[in-house]
Amino acid sequence: xxxxxxxxxVVLVGMGWTGGILAKELSEAGLKVVGLERGAMRTTAEDxxxxxxxxxxxxxxxxxxxxxxxxxxLTIRNNPKQDALPMRRLGSFLPGQGVGGAGSHWNGITWRWxxxxxxxxxxxxxxxxxxxxxxxxxxxxxxxxxxxLEPYYEKFERTAGVSGKAGNIKGVVQKGGNRFEAPRxxxxxxxxxxxxxxGLMFAEAAEKxxxxxxxxxVANASxxxxxxxxxxxxxxxxxxxxxxxxxxxxxxxxxxxxxxxIAMRNPNFELRTNMxxxxxxxxxTGKKVTGVTYINTLNGEEFEQPxxxxxxxxxxxxxxxxxxxxxxxxxxxxxxxxxxVGKNYCYQTGAGATLFFDNHHFNPFMSTGGSNFGIDDFHAxxxxxxxxxxxxxxxxxxxxxxxxxxxxxxxxxxxxxQWGTAWKAATAKWYNSAMSIGSSGxxxxxRYNYYDxxxxxxxxxxxxxxxxTFDYKENEHKMGKHVAQVINDLAKSMNPVSFNPASVRTSxxxxxxxxxxxxxxxxxxxxxxxxxxNKYLQSWDxxxxxxxxxxxxxxNAAYNPTGPVGALAYWAADAIKNRYVKNxxxxx
Amino acid sequence: MKDDGINRREFLKxxxxxxxxxxxxxxxxxxxxxxAQQKPAAPANPGYSFLSLDEAAxxxxxxxxxxxxxxxxxxGTDLGINIFIDRALGGGWGKGDRMYMQGPWKQGxxxxxxxxxxxxxELYRAGIAATNAYCKKTYSKSFDxxxxxxxxxxxxxxxxxxxKFDSGLPANTFFSQMYxxxxxxxxxxxxxxxxxxxxxxxxxxxxxxxxxxxxxxxKFRDKKFTxxxxxxxxxS
Numbered sequence: 001x002x003x004x005x006x007x008x009x010v011v012l013v014g015m016g017w018t019g020g021i022l023a024k025e026l027s028e029a030g031l032k033v034v035g036l037e038r039g040a041m042r043t044t045a046e047d048x049x050x051x052x053x054x055x056x057x058x059x060x061x062x063x064x065x066x067x068x069x070x071x072x073x074l075t076i077r078n079n080p081k082q083d084a085l086p087m088r089r090l091g092s093f094l095p096g097q098g099v100g101g102a103g104s105h106w107n108g109i110t111w112r113w114x115x116x117x118x119x120x121x122x123x124x125x126x127x128x129x130x131x132x133x134x135x136x137x138x139x140x141x142x143x144x145x146x147x148x149l150e151p152y153y154e155k156f157e158r159t160a161g162v163s164g165k166a167g168n169i170k171g172v173v174q175k176g177g178n179r180f181e182a183p184r185x186x187x188x189x190x191x192x193x194x195x196x197x198x199g200l201m202f203a204e205a206a207e208k209x210x211x212x213x214x215x216x217x218v219a220n221a222s223x224x225x226x227x228x229x230x231x232x233x234x235x236x237x238x239x240x241x242x243x244x245x246x247x248x249x250x251x252x253x254x255x256x257x258x259x260x261x262i263a264m265r266n267p268n269f270e271l272r273t274n275m276x277x278x279x280x281x282x283x284x285t286g287k288k289v290t291g292v293t294y295i296n297t298l299n300g301e302e303f304e305q306p307x308x309x310x311x312x313x314x315x316x317x318x319x320x321x322x323x324x325x326x327x328x329x330x331x332x333x334x335x336x337x338x339x340x341v342g343k344n345y346c347y348q349t350g351a352g353a354t355l356f357f358d359n360h361h362f363n364p365f366m367s368t369g370g371s372n373f374g375i376d377d378f379h380a381x382x383x384x385x386x387x388x389x390x391x392x393x394x395x396x397x398x399x400x401x402x403x404x405x406x407x408x409x410x411x412x413x414x415x416x417x418q419w420g421t422a423w424k425a426a427t428a429k430w431y432n433s434a435m436s437i438g439s440s441g442x443x444x445x446x447r448y449n450y451y452d453x454x455x456x457x458x459x460x461x462x463x464x465x466x467x468x469t470f471d472y473k474e475n476e477h478k479m480g481k482h483v484a485q486v487i488n489d490l491a492k493s494m495n496p497v498s499f500n501p502a503s504v505r506t507s508x509x510x511x512x513x514x515x516x517x518x519x520x521x522x523x524x525x526x527x528x529x530x531x532x533x534n535k536y537l538q539s540w541d542x543x544x545x546x547x548x549x550x551x552x553x554x555x556n557a558a559y560n561p562t563g564p565v566g567a568l569a570y571w572a573a574d575a576i577k578n579r580y581v582k583n584x585x586x587x588x
Numbered sequence: 589m590k591d592d593g594i595n596r597r598e599f600l601k602x603x604x605x606x607x608x609x610x611x612x613x614x615x616x617x618x619x620x621x622x623x624a625q626q627k628p629a630a631p632a633n634p635g636y637s638f639l640s641l642d643e644a645a646x647x648x649x650x651x652x653x654x655x656x657x658x659x660x661x662x663x664g665t666d667l668g669i670n671i672f673i674d675r676a677l678g679g680g681w682g683k684g685d686r687m688y689m690q691g692p693w694k695q696g697x698x699x700x701x702x703x704x705x706x707x708x709x710e711l712y713r714a715g716i717a718a719t720n721a722y723c724k725k726t727y728s729k730s731f732d733x734x735x736x737x738x739x740x741x742x743x744x745x746x747x748x749x750x751x752k753f754d755s756g757l758p759a760n761t762f763f764s765q766m767y768x769x770x771x772x773x774x775x776x777x778x779x780x781x782x783x784x785x786x787x788x789x790x791x792x793x794x795x796x797x798x799x800x801x802x803x804x805x806x807k808f809r810d811k812k813f814t815x816x817x818x819x820x821x822x823x824s
Contacts, residue, residue, distance in 0.1 A: 051824060194805050
């Protein structure tokens with residue numbers, strides 16, 4: 001029997017970026033807020049100090065900061081005809097766990113997604129005609145515009161300490177930035193990071209090819225910084241231990257040293273760690289939620305936390321899982337195409353080449369999560385003619401380094417023996433003489449890519465696991481083929497001794513690691529007929545339930561998702577404190 | 589290498605098996621292997637916590653074959669890769685502490701990843717036994733007793749799934765895990781028992797856990813950066 005606790009105004013499920021933002025904003029507005037985090041407390045001093053944090057085996061290979069599949073994982077398959085099987089160890093993506101969530105061990109790349117994405121169906125239909133969008137491609141407009149989000153993008157960028165160079169300020173193209181980005185009101189919070197040799201060589205080659213290279217925007221502070229909330233950042237040390245690691249100098253914008261401790265200093269906010277939320281509770285009408293039920297993972301005790309408002313702020317997959325477990329809204333069925341919860345799960349695709357030189361030193365260990373140059377000519381560039389290639393969406397291409405950690409980073413030319421003296425000779429020779437050109441590609445929503453509850457497998461709490469059905473479709477194959485060609489042409493133009501060419505990903509596999517950019521499942525939109533939440537991320541079914549995270553994205557762009565995740569959290573927080581609290585009900 | 593390894597192993601086995609009748613097993617263990625004392629199997633071998641005698645011989649042979657002594661680094665056992673593997677298998681990772689291990693068990697499609705009902709240490713143990721059984725059947729010797737060309741043949745056969753184990757254990761799944769641990773043992777921080785003297789890092793020029801490159805990234809752009817690598821222990 002669950003122990004019933006005293007009612008609070010707001011309960012937040014999960015304490016990463018979105019939980020932290022909501023905790024700070026809503027407690028400052030005078031609301032009594034409880035934040036529930038399934039993992040442990042994390043602080044820079046205790047958890048991310050040098051030398052312990054520089055442990056590639058523990059954090060890089062064994063995923064010590066991530067969700068533990070022994071407790072909860074999901075089942076996976078490529079299509080509805082297959083039996084889904086559990087993802088028995090982490091691979092393709094790495095959901096975070098613990099205070100700060102994945103926001104404490106991301107690379108920090110922070111983009112603004114523009115109307116190209118937010119109005120995707122309208123714009124493609126206008127430019128290419130309705131027939132250009134395949135029947136099974138279930139893309140839709142998001143119900144929000146870039147102009148509405150612009151101030152919130154800026155707010156998030158300043159909170160997270162994003163370093164970069166503006167490419168378009170109020171419609172005026174800026175030299176050195178991304179000329180294809182949507183207009184910004186102001187420059188980035190910080191100037192760009194120092195460039196690596198690989199980044200500069202990529203930029204030079206891209207420019208020669210007629211593209212428009214720019215330093216990628218990233219929440220790695222290029223110099224010491226104090227954000228508008230007073231959180232202090234150290235300058236990035238280019239240590240090469242960024243993604244999968246916490247930052248010892250607080251140079252990587254992370255919620256565990258910004259929004260969360262600020263909220264914790266407010267008596268209106270209470271953080272409870274090691275608390276696993278098992279469901280969101282509804283009242284008898286089903287039109288309102290009443291709070292959440294959770295388990296203290298330290299002793300198994302069950303609690304019910306009544307709340308006037310519930311905000312789901314967990315990892316994207318876990319937010320959708322909680323909706324399905326709580327039976328809020330109708331689960332999506334790909335056959336009848338009825339129901340919405342679980343619909344439009346999307347991922348990302350990619351391709352990369354490794355280039356080997358005999359006359360360069362790249363020092364891959366001197367790098368950050370985002371010290372790269374990129375081009376957006378085949379993604380945000382709306383003038384890029386997709387008709388020629390027959391696909392929707394696009395890919396960003398980048399060159400540079402993120403790390404030189406040798407358990408996994410040991411580039412050698414294709415065909416090199418995998419052990420013995422010849423392997424050692426090649427490994428020693430090329431470690432410092434190779435660089436890569438990579439890409440990240442969008443994935444358009446498809447009728448047959450979705451989540452539902454698994455009929456067979458259960459997690460440690462006896463609850464049905466999430467089932468993920470996903471594969472790349474023809475649209476992604478065409479795009480992957482095109483971008484691989486772009487990469488290989490660039491690689492050739494740089495005259496390496498040799499290069500391992502980029503190739504298209506045809507089918508999704510759970511190994512190896514690819515990207516933790518899982519989107520969709522509780523998508524946003526303009527009407528309850530096509531979306532789970534409205535433009536304020538408010539549930540159409542229960543007006544006192546809000547759902548944050550990339551799970552609200554109706555499709556996935558080539559960009560990393562954290563920019564709009566953060567911006568939408570600030571946007572929703574404003575709507576909650578300025579409008580909803582004064583007059584609870586549907587905001588649309 | 590002759591038969592030194594196997595003699596010592598058989599002797600140790602006999603000493604343990606005979607302990608019920610011997611006055612104390614310790615007498616036999618300390619007095620007899622004079623030969624082993626003169627020629628220790630690996631310098632500074634701190635002893636095994638998980639691997640049995642046959643398993644240790646197999647792992648030592650694998651790591652010395654994959655990482656031979658040459659101008660790039662000392663051999664695998666001198667790097668402690670065998671010790672790294674022993675500790676990894678005996679610890680939480682070997683016990684599958686971060687793996688979902690509930691049935692039902694189906695092999696599924698390769699895209700669905702690892703689906704065996706074996707934790708890493710169990711897979712290692714079963715794989716070594718199956719490989720040695722295969723070697724005895726094919727070459728009349730255990731893996732560690734094979735000449736280098738035949739070791740190579742076996743490893744390639746495992747990797748490419750050309751070798752089929754009678755038990756049904758997929759050879760390449762065992763191989764992939766074993767290969768991963770050899771690489772980890774060569775390149776992980778020395779705190780885990782491998783990469784002794786940071787020889788794996790020295791081989792490639794990885795500076796280790798050094799914290800500060802902000803002052804170097806421009807200074808050493810397109811220039812070789814050399815530094816004595818630092819490990820967790822060096823900074824602790």
